[in-house]
Amino acid sequence: MRLLRLDLLRYGIFTNKSLHFRPDARVHIVYGPNEAGKSTALSAIGDLLYGVPNLSPYNFSGDKTQIRLGADIINQDGTRLEFHRIKSRGLSKTLRTPGDELLPDESLAPFIGHVDRRMFMNAFGLSTNALRIGSRAMLDHEGEIGAALLGAASGVGDLQTLQKRLEEEADDVFKVSKRSNTRFSTARKLFTEANEARKASELTAPKWKSLNAELETLSAKLERLRLALHENATRTNRLVRLASVRPIINRISHYLADIETLGDLPRPTATFTAELGDALAAREKAQSAASRVAEACLKAEAELADITLDEPLIASARAIDDLVQKISSYDQAIKTLGGAEDTLRRANDALTDLIADLGIRDQGDLTPQEVLQSHRPSLAAQELLRELINEREDLDEKTRSLAKTIQDEQDNIDRAMRDRDALPSLMDPGPFRTAYEAFEADLAIVAGLEDLRLEVSEESRRLIEEAGRLAPAITDLDHLATVPRPGSETINRYRIDFDKQTAERAQAETALAEARLESTAIRQHLAHLQIEGEVVTREALEDVRAKRDASWAEVKAALTADERPDAAEIAIGMANFEIATARADALADTAIRDAERIEAFKQRTINLQTAEDKVKRQLDSIMLIDEARATLLDIWTDEWRDMGIAPLPPAEMAEWLQKVEGLLDRRELNETKRARLALIEKRAEDLHRPLDDLASQIGLVAISGLSPQAMATRIKARLDELSRTWDAARSINVRIQDCSDRLASLHASQNTHLEASRVFQAQWAEATAALGLKGTAGTVEARAALGAFERLPRTLEDYTTAFRQLDQLRRTISDFESPALALAERIAPDLNGLAPDEAVGRLAERLRQAREAYTRKEDAELRLTEASVAQLAATSVKDAADARLQELRHLANLGPDADLEDLFRRLSKFEEISQQLALARTELAEQTYGESEEDLRAALVGFDPDGAKAEQDELARAGQQLNSEMFSVYAGHSKLMEERDALERGAGAELALQRRAIAESEMASLSREWLVLKLAAALVAKATARHRAGHHVPLIDRASALFHRLTGGSFSGLITEETESGGEHLVGRRPDGSTVAIGRAGATSSDQDAPGGMSEGTLDQLYLAMRLAHLEEFARTAEPVPFIGDDLFMTFDDTRTSLGLEALADTSSLIQPIIFTHHARVADIARFRLGEAADVIEL
Amino acid sequence: MPFTFLHAADLHLGSPFKGLAARDEALARRFSEASRKAFSELIERAIAENVAFVLIAGDVYDGEWKDMSIGHFFNREVAKLARVGIPVFLIKGNHDAASEVTKTLPLPESVHVFPENRAETRYIESLRVAIHGRSFASRSVTENLSRSYPPVEPGFLNIGMLHTSLAGNPAHETYAPCSIDDLARHGYDYWALGHIHQFEIVATEPHIVYPGNLQGRSVRECGPKGAVFVDVSEAGITGVRRVIVDQARFAEITVDITDLASETDVTNQLRDSFVQLSDLAENRLIAVRVRLKGSAPVHPSLIARRAQLTEDVQSLLHHVYEDAWLEKLVIDSREPDELIGPDFGASSLDIAALFAELEHDPEMRKVGEQLLQDIGNAWPSLQEFVAAGLTEELNQLLDEARTLVLARGSGAIAPVTGRE
Incomplete structure (x- = not known):
């Protein structure tokens, strides 16, 4: 694609x-x-x-x-x-x-x-x-x-390194060869640990059964030990009890014997002893009370005799108490009196000062207070003056500001006039600018003149240089532009012709070289054949035979000659003949012997000839080609003759011509520019005179030598300057006019203001007089007077307060002193001459002592009365006790001589022993758990305390041993119980098993990771191996x-x-x-x-x-x-x-x-x- | 008098959770305690509900489990029921039959265990209830036990307890097979079944119910787990209510990453998908298997960064739901076909096609098998993993290895379209 x-x-x-x-x-x-x-x-x-x-x-x-x-x-x-x-x-x-x-x-x-x-x-x-x-x-x-x-091929970077890295990563996860520190081995370790933990924590059936059997054995053993310990304890207890009851029984025996010694004791009733005791004690108590009361009577009477009372003092007790209460206010009044007097004096001085401040001279007989009250102006008058002060200050300020503004405006006018005078002569630039603007279009055209000129000349220079650099070089491009040039088709035709010739020549040269090579090879072969021996050629043989025949002919001629043959000559002839014959024979022999070699030689010689013919033919052919080439070259050169160029081969000339065409195109362009340049230059010349005229009109001189462009710049600058001056003058005139207008208005304001000031002055005189000021007083005086009247009410109040305070103090002092001195005179003349407060202090002390004596007297009288009453009561109690003792004596059938005191002592002893006996028997009963005293006395017969102690020790030792055994068995038992309990209640091996399952998952997951890495590495290895083995010869x-x-x-x-x-x-x-x-x-x-x-x-x-x-x-x-x-x-x-x-x-x-x-x-x-x-x- | 009884099964006390790769000790502890806690909660709920009696339809323990402590735990827990006068009726399942614990540890007196050699009936006269049942004698019972059950006791509520896989449940091994029809025709009011771990009301006339297991133990047992309360009135069975007591949950979340080109997109998609976590977990600990699927340009970089991605997904889970733990990240996604390249005679230029071809090279399979053997030799307990690898997983592993090579290879060089 x-x-x-x-x-x-x-x-x-x-x-x-x-x-x-x-x-x-x-x-x-x-x-x-x-x-x-x-x-x-x-x-x-x-x-x-x-x-x-x-x-x-x-x-x-x-x-x-x-x-x-x-x-x-x-x-x-x-x-x-x-x-x-x-x-x-x-x-x-x-x-x-x-x-x-x-x-x-x-x-x-x-x-x-x-x-x-x-x-x-x-x-x-x-x-x-x-x-x-x-x-x-x-x-x-x-x-x-x-x-x-x-x-x-793949463009996939470095596969080998990738393979290595994958292998390394796999090794980090898991390594087959050795147990190393891989992630897998870590997981495996966790697995093993978890598995061991599982085994350890699992409660298996055998484990559980054996635990139960062991527990049963221990339980039986524990039961036996418990029984033995019980017997041991029983015997020990018996011995301990006998030992502990033995002293109690002895004590009981002693008490019984003591009772025997007290003899016969009358006890008509169960409470007799107590009643007798009570009666004896009551008599004793009554006797001692009577003697204590008699002593108290005597003491009270003696005290009464010692006490005397100051009756007048006590009668004046209330008056003294009143005075004592007033002492502190009296002392305070004495202390503050001086200060109050000073305050009053200062208040009086303040009033006097205020009179002076207000400038009041004539006071007559009046106190300062009265003088001030009489001169006090009304609040309205004060307020009016306060307002007028502000108004006067505003008026004064306005007067000053008006004067200053007027002065500033006058200064501005003066300054502007000076600026106007400083400006150069004025000229309106408007008409001149219009005249200049008419030239601007032409100036714009002329502006590019210099650039264009430079451009044209530079391009010309470059064209000449580039043309000169071409091979072949062009000396006159302009000439070249005018003559015909061969077209590319033509050049191409020549190129084909030249190429054809070149190819033919190369072919011829190759053939020539081959022929020469062949020729040389043949020559070498021939030379080789010659080295082996002389090569008898037919020509050589014939040549030798001819020589032989010639020699023979010479000899024959000599012998058959008319003249006598010269022997020497014949001899030479014969010799030559023989030599030639021998030679011919030898050659003939050789020829016969080496017929094959000679044939080869002969053949090679023919071949050589052929080869050399070929060489010659090729040389001829080359010569012809060269001639044709010279002719072609001439025609080719002719093609360029008009252009004055000695051409290079067509291929290069094609390229050359292409470049020349480029140069010529550029030349054409440049010529066009040159024509435009001439037009602009004419325009520039036309501009010169009008610009010069304009310059002289606006005062520019000596610029006629400049270029129109420069002239224009100068004219424009001059026009700008004229405009600036013109504008500046205009703006100054406007400024002066503004200032003059403002000045007139300011003067008018000043007149109005003066009128207002005059009216105000009359109001001012009236208002100041109201405060006792002269009409000429200024704002400062007026403000001072206002301030003084503002202070007046406060000063007057201060004076009144001080006066009242002093009066109060003086009254307090006299209220204390007169009654005190009178009282002392009346009830304590010895205090005469003491200060009133000290005298009152002494009286108060005396009154306190008198009051104490009075209290003591009342107390003694009360005690005397009480003692008298008690004496009567004591006598009556003693009589009752005696009567009771008599009753008891009758009851026990005792004679009057019977010693009641002794009887009571023995009876008391008897009761004490009986009580201890009862206690001992109670104690015994507590320790015998129901066993009778008689049985115990019987058991104690023959009881050996030392033997018992030894037996007890023996029992204790045995008991200890049993206990220790029991403890150990018990500990084992409870440990097993706990263990069984813990196992029963524990989580068992579940956690360990869970951990093992987790480790197993982890191992599976790691194994998977490892497998992928290993397989990836294997894939890369396989890919490389496949390329290694592939058929890659054409590719390489x-x-x-x-x-x-x-x-x-x-x-x-x-x-x-x-x-x-x-x-x-x-x-x-x-x-x-x-x-x-x-x-x-x-x-x-x-x-x-x-x-x-x-x-x-x-x-x-x-x-x-x-x-x-x-x-x-x-x-x-x-x-x-x-x-x-x-x-x-x-x-x-x-x-x-x-x-x-x-x-x-x-x-x-x-x-x-x-x-x-x-x-x-x-x-x-x-x-x-x-x-x-x-x-x-x-x- | 209306009453309620509890029907539970498949406690599998003490067996560990499968497939968790958590290295967190505390987490391991929480998972290991989950089964016991679930059972304790069940007992508490039964007492709070004041149930009349408790039925446990087999598999109290795991067969391989030898630890007696779990037996004691079970006895302690049922003793709580005995203290408040709730009797327990129990049949032994396939796991119990083989269990060391069952054989060794006697059950408390309040637990009535049905015999193994014949079906038997126990009566609760006060409630007019007849409970029929029969325990497994051995681990594997292939006969139809339901046929040996006694006929209906007239005037009583008849309940049959049976540990069975029913007929034709392909996900489970066949134990005591019988058909739904067999059970229905028997005339009992309620069949309390055990063995299947998924809650299911198989039928309602009569009620044939699997309560499911108490606690999910692997990602194959997702969702809420527990037992059922069965409400009874004079009219018979009036309702079956689930009682959820599991302490930890498993969930599998599949995330479609089709067309996603960047890991950021994947992260966003994951975050969106994890929104449901909170609802799935219902305030429990949850272990999540995250499965990526779909054809996505980002797939190779996910494979190349598997470890990092796993951590990212874990933290994303935590971010969305605090107590969510990654059980496993399964990358089931694949590259778009455009990236894998067409299948034609591999040119050296076409590295993708080259590796795609090599991936299916029988020699590579041999290499994989050898590597698996190496693992098996190094650690025999991974035999299960090795076996799975040899059968199904090897193709996937090879595919992943190829993706890894291409992803890592591409990453090693600057792409042609460099950025300005």
Whole structure:
């Protein structure tokens, strides 16, 4: 398929842009500088053929549904198709006719054949980057044939490295050979761990059964131990009890004996002892109370006797208390009195000062207070004056401002007048400008004069130089323009003639060379035959025989002569005859012997002749051709004679003539310009005088020597200057008029203002007088007076307050002092002479003491009364106690002498022992658990406490042992119980099993990952191997030829070589038969190939050659798509680029090569090297 | 007097969850506890519902399970029922028959187990209920057990308990086969079946019911799981209500990525599809199998970035639903035909066609088989995986390998259409 036209209807930055691909071109160069949309156009071809991807970056103006591409394409059969491609979701139903009718999806199939998008991108597309990656991969694998072929064909980078990487990734997952640290081994470890955990945590049936059996054994053992421990405890308890009750029983025995010792005791009632005790105690208590009361009576009477009272003082108690209450206010009044007097004085002074401030001289007999009250003006008068003060200040301000404004305006007028005087003489520029504008049209025409002149002369110079540079050179282009020139047809005819002659001559030369070669070969052969021995030719034999016959004839003649024969002569003749005969015989012998050789010699000699005839014929023929050529050359030279040109061969002259035609076209153009130049110059001359006149009118002098253009510039500048002056004068006049108007108005205002001031002065005099000021008083005085009257009410109030305060203090002092002194005089004359407050203090102290004495007296009187009453009561209680004791004595039948005290003591002792006995028996009962005292006394008969202790110790030891055994068995038992419980209640092996299942899943998933990676690596290996084994001789032959072409003959081609390891590798072959490998040992960084390996540049060329060979091979059997090179020659130097372009042109019969570039260099080289065959399409 | 009974089956207590690849210990723990928790919840719900009795139609344990602790757990849980006077009726299923636990550990007295050698009837006189049942004697029972069941007991509600695959359920091995008609003609009021893990009311006249298993254990058992409450009145069976007690769920979400060209598109599509997660999970832990399908230009790059994509999908799941875990990412999508290239004699230029041809090369199959053998040798417990690989999966693996090579190969070079 070939592209004839690509339409970027709505795509990326393009709208309705068409790229035309010339059908006769061999290479298309799509050139566009950066940002011109090269990449967009490049991408468009892919999208055109295979549809626009959903997320195309070339969406048109933000609306992706608007993308539209079109093309005109042709395939190998010559079928053409014009179609559009639009974008939609999905890649189907996007083809349209230019008339927007739907085209079936398969419409493109005959044009793109089997080439899918991936193949189009990778194989039919090649960028500099891809080229570099591909050639580097080839280098990495040292030109290994399989890798190199597959790599170059597919365009898929470095498959070998991809294979290696896939293998490495697979090894990270899992490695068959050894147990290494792979992800799989980690998962496997988890699996193993989980499995072991499962086994450990599983509660299996045997495990469970054995656990239960063990538990049963332990339970039985525990039961036995419990029984033994019980017996041991019972015996121990018995011994302990006997030991503990033994002292109690002994104590009981002692109590019983003690009771025996108390003798006979009368106890008529159960409460007798207590009653007797109570009666004895009551009598004792009554006796002691009576004596205590008597003592109290005596003490109270003695106290009363000691107390005296000051009655008058007590009578005045209230008056004293009143005075004491007033002491503090009195003291305060005394302290503040001085201050209050000072305040009153200061208030009085303030009033006096105010009078002075108001300037009141005459006070008469009045107090300052009264004077001020009488001079106080009304509030209305004060307010009026306050307003007038403000008004007067405004009037004064206005007077000042009016005077200043008037002065400023006067100054402005003076300044403007000075400015006007300073202006130069005035002239109205209007008429002159009109006159100037009439010339402007002509001036515009004249403006380009100099440029045109330069252009014409430069072009003339260039034409002469370029004509001179031509071979043959042209000395007079103008002459050439006037004489006839041979047409291209003519030249072509001559070219054919010349070519024919050249071909004939070459043919003749070839034949000549062949004939010469043949001749030389024959000569050599002849020489060879001669070396073997003399070659007897017929001529030689005949020659010798003739000589023999001649000798004989001479001898015969001499013998038969009339004269006597000269013996010597005959002898010589004979000798000659013999020699000749011998020679002839010898020759004849040789001839007979070497007949074959001689025949060969003879034949060769004939052949030689033929060959030399041929040489001669060819030489003649060449001479004839040369003569004909000389004639042709003469005619050819004649063709050019009129033009004065000694021609080169027709091919070159055709090119020459083409260039000359170009020059002549340009000359024609230049001559036209020259004519126009003359017209303009005339126009310029005509302009000169009128411009000069105008200049002198507006005061410009000495400019008549300038060009019209320069004159015009000066005139225009002068006119501008005149305009500026004219305008300035006009504006100053306007300014002066404005100022004068304003000044008149200001004067009027000033008069009005003076009148108003006069009226105000009368009001002012009246208002100031109201405040007691003179009519001449200014605003300052008026403000001072107003301030003073404002202060007046406050000052008066201060004075009144101070006066009242002082009066109050004086009253407080006298209210205290007079009653105090009077009271002291009356009840305490000894205090006479003391200050009143101190005297009152002393009186208060005396009153306190008197009050205390009074209280003490009242207390003593009360106690005396109480003691008297108590004495009567005590006597009565003692009598009752005695009577009770008598009753008891009767009750117990005791005589009056009986010692009641002693009886009570013994009875008490008896009751105490009885109580302890009861307690001991209770204690015993608590410890015997129902066993009777008698049984215990019986059991204790013969009880040995020491023996019992020893037995107890023995029992304790045995008990300890049993306990320890029991503890251990019990611990084992409960541990097992817990264990069983935990196992029963635990989660068992479920978690471990879950973890194992998870690890297993993980392993399966990793295995899958590993398999895919390994299979992927195997696929790549297989693909490479297949290419290694394939029949690639024709392909390598073609690649070899292209490589030869691309390297400019520096390499004669490619061959394959077997390496020591048995692999097959590509190597480059030099024309001299030496080889250059693909390997790192080469001078890869330089541009030079070294014996050890090819340079980077050569590798790139090799890769390109292989790729093109593959594409050609493909195109021979299937429909190809265009080959797209994306800035393919970016890293190529100019020579390599030229070679590369030529190689691409070579492939163009099979594939359409399209190179996208932003380097103008590539386009230039293409034009230069390929001429018309290069189609440069600018974006 | 109306009453309700509980019908459960296929507890499969203690068996692990299949196919999870989670490396999270806490997650493994949660999954491992799910079956027990589901059963505990069932018991709680039965007590709360005050059911009259409980039927368990086989497969309490997993056959291979040897851990007694699960038996104790079962006994403890049913003891809770005994304490509130709820009797349990149980038949042994194929798994129980082979179970070490069943053989070793006696069941509590409140659990009535039906004998293996014949069908038997137990009565609950107070409710006028007759329960007929027969346990599996061995792991494999191929006879039609339903024929051995006693005739209808007149005046009683007749319930048959049977562990069966019914006839012709192709997804399950055949156990105690019988037809729906066999059961219907028997005249019982309710057939409490077990063995099939999917809830199904097979028939309503009479009721033939599979309650399904209590807890889904692999992605083959998706959706809500539990048992059924059966309501009974004087008129007979009045309703069958599901009681959902599963603690974790499985779900499979298939995402169609047809025509998508970028991974961002795929991510968006996934996010949209995951919206249903919350509804599927109902506040439970959920394990999700995500399956991509359709023909998409983005397919090769998904294959090339499988590991990364898996992580992305997992985090996307978390993003949409906090307790969602990726069970497995299955990439069932494929390249559009346009990208694979037409099938014709592979030119060296056409790398896609070349690899497509190699993919079907018998030698490549041999390589794959050898690699699978290597795995099997290295770790015998992966035999199942190896077997699957040898039979079905190898073609898919080869296809994926081919896609991987092309994706990685294409990525290695700059595309022809470079951008400005």
